[in-house]
Amino acid sequence: MDNTTLSQQAAEALTYLQKKVPAELHEPVVGITCGSGLSGLAESVLPEPRCEIPYTDIPHFPPSTVHGHAGKFLFGLLELNKKPIVLMVGRVHYYEGHSIQSITIPVRLMKRLGVETIIVTNAAGSLNPDYSVGDLVILNDHINLAGLAGIHPLRGPNADDFGTRFPALSDAYDLDLRRRAHQLWKSLGRGTKSTRRLHEGVYAFVGGPSYETRAECRILRSFGADVVGMSTVPEIIVARHCNIRVFALSLVTNNAVLEAGPRGDDIAIQGSSAQDLYKAIEKGKANHEEVLAAGQNAAADVQQLVGLLVRDILSTDHAH
Template identity: 60%
Template sequence: MTSAPSNLYAQCLETANFIRDRVPEKLRSPEVGVICGSGLGGLADTVEEGDRVDISYSDIPNFAQSTVQGHAGKLVFGYLGGSKTPSVLMVGRVHFYEGHNIDKTAFPVRVLKLLGVKVVVVTNAAGGLNPDFRVGDICILNDHINLPGLAGIHPLRGPNAEEFGPRFPPLSDAYDLELRKFAHTAYKKLELSIPSRRLHEGVYAFVSGPSFETRAECRMLRTMGADVVGMSTVPEIIVARHAGMRILAMSLVTNQAVLEPGPRGDAPIEGDVQKIMELGAANHLEVLEAGKMAANDMQNLVRLVVDELPNITERRPLPVEDQE
């Protein structure tokens, strides 16, 4: 006897069917999904206009609405790159700090899976913790630290949606090595034209936000091995890996985190105290501005990565392990 579909799967299926009905048949099964982070919505401009279809999140059933500046809140279907790969772009995302449940922030990724997406390219704006990283650099993610998840705020918490994946998915290989190699190959083609924008690999620390991190928190995260820090991406990565999708994730370093301790109150201070305390402090407008300046380079890199994908295939099914 076949068990009834989970509520989550039924919701995702409803949403996927709604979207399919509004997209031409040749774009109903996109191979690549791209999630555009803060200020990086310009990636949608690389989609060819002729067959492009835009669908606002506000029109899609079960989709949460983004309230953050720099996140347009729409799906864009079309052909991406010189290879004209059928793709769907999420122009903007929703965040846990906006008041959504953590699983709701990753809901669209499950819908992408049902639409046929095999590879997810995730981009974000992040603070640089590694002192070798400069504003404007790009960091390919090869691992993450999920601080909310370790505290129980996890997108897979609750009954497992068996239709997508096993109860206990491994994450040690979440950041696809082959796709990272594609990204490095693509970047070498761009390197001469963007010599000031360096490419790194590193670890992403996920924090809930919306406040930027304190100096002590930045030092803690750096000590733990994090190279960049941000308020998104990891829930999407976990859900994509749970569903067997291949993942490439990249952070644009839009500000440098302040690691040095602030001046002590009992120490002599020269100059404006307020300006000293504000030195190096991040703000969202600066994040958006850095994203705007890097948009062309980031979108060209994504386009070339897509062109480096000769055969996009599903990951092998994950083993269902008996764990307690």
Template identity: 60%
Template sequence: MDVANPRTYQRATETATHIRSALPETLQNPKVAIVCGSGLGGLADTIEAEPKVELAYGDIPNFPRSTVQGHAGKFVFGLIGPQRLPVALLVGRAHFYEGHSMDLVTFATRVCKVLGIETMVVTNAAGGLNQDYAVGDIVCLNDHLNLPGMVGINPLRGPNVEEWGVRFPPLSDAYDLDLRRRAHRAWRKLGLDKQKRRIHEGVYAFVVGPTYETRAECRMLRTLGADVVGMSTVPEIVIARHSGMRVLAFSLVTNIAVLEAGPRGDDEAIQAMSKSELHVHLSKGKATHEEVLESGREAAKDVQALIKQVLSDYSQD
């Protein structure tokens, strides 16, 4: 079972020192980090063209490499908004299902803390369990279900390092209420409430993956109170809160989960179908990674505008 490495603090400090050495002085003290989920790498376009520094994960000491399509795998530093707020963008992330340890999955978040990050904006692509949601809607997360964490796959398992935070961090306030309020204000300020795409607040269920959920699993998660489901984000949230960072998180709904039970083989209508008809019938609602990326491309501009507005308003306080 995965256990947090007590040397993580030392390794994160080494990595942060290396990163700072590659940055001009104006970018060395970012206050906000943005994690770009599947199909949302375009968030890097929200920052100013100059100064801007891109560092490939493979060139950063101790950093995990993302192997997932739609995750570029680079750290981007620049300025955002009229106040030219210094920000760091993680374009792509490491996932537990890729074979990384939970310690490595959350390593980038630890590095952000050492760099002086105070606020994490985390994005992801997720399946919609709430049947009131539509593909392309955005969900501002207000809580989560950490199913792997409940059975021992928790990034804080193992010796606690006091330099990071307390042994038993509370998570009842994990998703910053002030930042969520700002998100809804920004949505209206941008006039996005006048369009078809909607913004919601909801609960994210974290599962390991990489398989998409079965129909029975989707019904179970919905019964437990989850509105969306995905394979990331929560470990980063746990570490960010353990380190004292504020958190704002968004899920982009890329597909709507199928909650009804699957067809039965002894159903008379099923008995009468050809093989091709059976395939079409069973494929209804099936999620694909290509679908996730396409939905991300379509909604990217609204997500970019929303986050940029939130951070612009945030930096003026």
């Protein structure tokens, strides 16, 4: 699928949504992507007016198949008499079998809807020993391993109606939005009321769905990555290609295992039982259930920070 076809598909999806979404919710200026375990962000939206549309109903839209991702667009308001917003309640991933281009159709569609700023959240594994499970990380850069290998959402003919052939990414993560987020976090007094901390760091994108090996984690850390995950970066690239401002936030849901682990010829394990060997090699093993659990535990803080940031954007950038 080339990018010209994607432009046509985005236009057809837009036509469908414009017929389904109430007029007062047209032209949302902020889009939010809810990552694993973070769909509770949808609770911030007022009960009326709102409109929910499953991905499976939208033409050309890739379905979400991962547990913890509801798979729907939600249009609504955070406050009455303010500009509407749109949320992706659950995202689609490359590892689900979709092409790298098709998983970014939602971002192109957001651009067509009128979105000027996108807030992307995700669950990520920590590579930085200073980070703890439950901490939040504002992204200020990324390492696109798949893209460096040629699996890139802008590969193929350029969609000129969206952006330039060679978009720069050195400014991908908006500095003003990052500054505002830090200020808002401080205003919440999280430093005294909670052990949850807010950092800034670099996100490494890997294809998934398997979690990274110990050696891979050490490589990523040596490259300068602070967190690692299976999403976000393709969306960021396409958002910047579309000239959409970007704010990205990772929730640390597990600590990646960086140490090499026991060797088979280690004297210390000779004579150990099978159960003891299992415990030794399984230490720190990641699983999706802990990702969802960490998301649920952090939901209130994430919702509050993102909600305040969106309100700030709507009040200062789009004052009525």
